Amino acid sequence: MTQSDIPENGASVKFLRIDEDEWREGEYDGENHLFIEIYALEPATHNMEDIKEWKYIPEIG
Structure with missing residues (x-):
């Protein structure tokens, strides 16, 4: 992953x-x-190095 591929701090995510x-x-x-x-x-x-892919989880509400 590159620096631009990281989510925001505290973001709800799904990860693989x-x-x-x-x-x-x-x-x-x-x-x-x-x-x-x-x-x-x-x-x-x-660890970030162990993650192949991630996606934001949409907030409900």
């Missing part, structure tokens, strides 16, 4: 790891450059 086929939902932590998984049973973070 390079080693998996399942999309996950979470937030992007811009200070630490991590994707934080929302629905994990235990806190789970993913």
